[in-house]
Amino acid sequence: MNKDLSVGxxxxxxxxxxxxxxxxxxxxxxxxxADSFVVGKFVGEKALAAVGNSYEIxxxxxxxxxxxxxxxxxxxxxxxxxxxxxxxKTAVYTSLIATGVLCAALMLGGILGCDWLLGLIRTPEExxxxxxxxxxxYVWGLPFLFLYNVATGIFSALGDSKTPFYFLAASSLANIxxxxxxxxxxGMGVGGVAWATFLCQGISCVLAVAAxxxxxxxxxAEGKTAIFSWRLxxxxxxxxxxxxxxxxxxxxxxxxxQGVINGFGPSVMAGYSAAVKLxxxxxxxxxxxxxxxxxFTAQNIGAEKPERVRQGFRAGLKLVxxxxxxxxxxxxxxxxxxxxxxxxxxTGEAMDTGVVFLRIVSPFYFMIAVxxxxxxxxxxxxxxxxFMAATFTDLILRVVLAxxxxxxxxxxxxxxxxxxxxxxxxxxxxxxxxxGPWRRxxx
Numbered sequence: 001m002n003k004d005l006s007v008g009x010x011x012x013x014x015x016x017x018x019x020x021x022x023x024x025x026x027x028x029x030x031x032x033x034a035d036s037f038v039v040g041k042f043v044g045e046k047a048l049a050a051v052g053n054s055y056e057i058x059x060x061x062x063x064x065x066x067x068x069x070x071x072x073x074x075x076x077x078x079x080x081x082x083x084x085x086x087x088x089k090t091a092v093y094t095s096l097i098a099t100g101v102l103c104a105a106l107m108l109g110g111i112l113g114c115d116w117l118l119g120l121i122r123t124p125e126e127x128x129x130x131x132x133x134x135x136x137x138y139v140w141g142l143p144f145l146f147l148y149n150v151a152t153g154i155f156s157a158l159g160d161s162k163t164p165f166y167f168l169a170a171s172s173l174a175n176i177x178x179x180x181x182x183x184x185x186x187g188m189g190v191g192g193v194a195w196a197t198f199l200c201q202g203i204s205c206v207l208a209v210a211a212x213x214x215x216x217x218x219x220x221a222e223g224k225t226a227i228f229s230w231r232l233x234x235x236x237x238x239x240x241x242x243x244x245x246x247x248x249x250x251x252x253x254x255x256x257x258q259g260v261i262n263g264f265g266p267s268v269m270a271g272y273s274a275a276v277k278l279x280x281x282x283x284x285x286x287x288x289x290x291x292x293x294x295x296f297t298a299q300n301i302g303a304e305k306p307e308r309v310r311q312g313f314r315a316g317l318k319l320v321x322x323x324x325x326x327x328x329x330x331x332x333x334x335x336x337x338x339x340x341x342x343x344x345x346x347t348g349e350a351m352d353t354g355v356v357f358l359r360i361v362s363p364f365y366f367m368i369a370v371x372x373x374x375x376x377x378x379x380x381x382x383x384x385x386x387f388m389a390a391t392f393t394d395l396i397l398r399v400v401l402a403x404x405x406x407x408x409x410x411x412x413x414x415x416x417x418x419x420x421x422x423x424x425x426x427x428x429x430x431x432x433x434x435x436g437p438w439r440r441x442x443x
Contacts, residue, residue: 006081006303010296011315018292018319020161022285024152027165027172033277034172035193038179040342045270045350047190048342050130052273056251056258057117058138063247064106065146068099069153070291071240074298074380075232076157081302086221091232092212093225095150098233103146110139121259124266130190137194144198144205151208155215156295163211171204242384246391253399260406260414268411271353274342275335279361282327286369289320290376297380306381306437313377313433320369331362357415364419367426374429377436386432394425 007013036055040048072095079088114135123131152164175196182192261272293316300308331338339354371390378387398421405413 006300006305006308010308010311011318014292014296014312014315015319017159017161017296018289018316020165021156021288021292022323024161024165024168024288026281026285027168028284033281034176034179035197036273036277036342038176038183038193039190040270040274042180042184043189045343046127046266047130048273049124049266049269050127050190051134051193052269052276053118053121053123053127053258053262054131054134054138055273055277056121056254057114057135059251059254060248061106061110061139061142061145063251064102064244065142065149066247067240067244068095068102068146069149070243070294070379071095071153071236071238072099072150073153073157073291074239074294074382075236076154077295077298077380078302080158081299085219086223086225087229087232089216089219089221089225090227090229091236092154092216093227094229094232095154095236096147096209097228098236099146099150100143103142107139107142110135110142114139117255121255122262124262124269127266127269133191134194137191137198141198141201144202148201148205148208151205151212154212155208156291157298158215159295159299160215161292164208167204167208167211171200174203175200239379239382239384242388243379246388249392249395253395256399257402257414257417260402261411264411267349268353270343271339271350272357272411274339274350275354275357277342278331278338278358282324282331282362282365283368285323286320286365286372289316289323290372290379292316293373293376294380297377301381309377309381309436313373316373316376317370320373321366324365324369328362328365331358335359335362353411356412360412360415361418364422367419368422371422371426371429374426374433377433378429381436383432383436387429390425390428390432393428394421397421397424 035051036048039051072091075091076088076095079085079091114132118128118131118135152167155161155163178196178200179193182188182196186192188195262269293312296312296316297309300306300312335355335358336351339351339358342354343351371394375387375390378384378390398417401417401420402414405416407413409416
């Protein structure tokens, strides 16, 4: 069901829209968590290290998929807010076509360059073969990843956050079952979890795209709808390209950090792999809620109701902080039990690494939550220069500090790079939000 986010009490409207988004991202993260859980429990520590090592490279592809999602979502939201339904449909078709072309180029790059990337991050010889196997299968599933992300972005732009939730819930639960079947039942090892993701994500992609096209067919539009528009592609690109660059630089930064971590050996790699999946569960959830703020902002600006932007930001901030409270408590006090989900032994260097990482970064989730809520407003309003400045400052600082602090303090120094970078990024994002046009009486 389509939902106009420019009417109704902002907090109620935003929360009702965002809660299914939160549920969706939880199930989406289960894909990666399930992979690590299954190989860690049923294959071993080296397999867990291989999947975690590959994950940092897959984030490059996810960055592009996310950019396509948010670029399409913001522009479609604005057109939906202005009730320009013909242009809105053209924007959807344009996004799907452009995404397909971009995906093909990335598949070629992935097929040719995965070995080079694994070498770049100093992948240990004992996990290289499994890392490469996982990536090879993952790359062939990129069309499913990209088109699914665009489809969910379209649903969100139309104010429908429930339909993507249903797709993700079903496919994620199926992925867990198929993971266990392929790895434990068929003994397929790391390849088993990769093929399970390929299969389940493929099915959900086909269903999601079909549902989007069916939904569009019921939206009335005057005249014949164009299938492609360079003008709209440029508008989408203005939002998508900075988002892709943001996520890509984050991924590249994570790869650099992964290279530092790989220098500490497979045990630290395994502990970090488990802990960073738990960390990414929170960060990705907060980012998704920030995307909900973006959709809310875009629709209200499209409907010429920018006065609701500030109300949406405050409502979004309350929501992300409410999420942070239980996650900080859970990771601080229950980190060892959570990391153990991925391990066979509750003691040892791998376990200690994961627990220490979670205890250092989790108290600072409140800071990154503020940043991501403010970023959601900036992106939804199209203020991409400010958005990129805050994000790149955070990233560059984190990478530099990880490299620098790892020398005297080892892995402990790497973990502390996260909260320091978040603090600086949060400060910039809040300053940029507070100087936005909705604060200067221009509305």
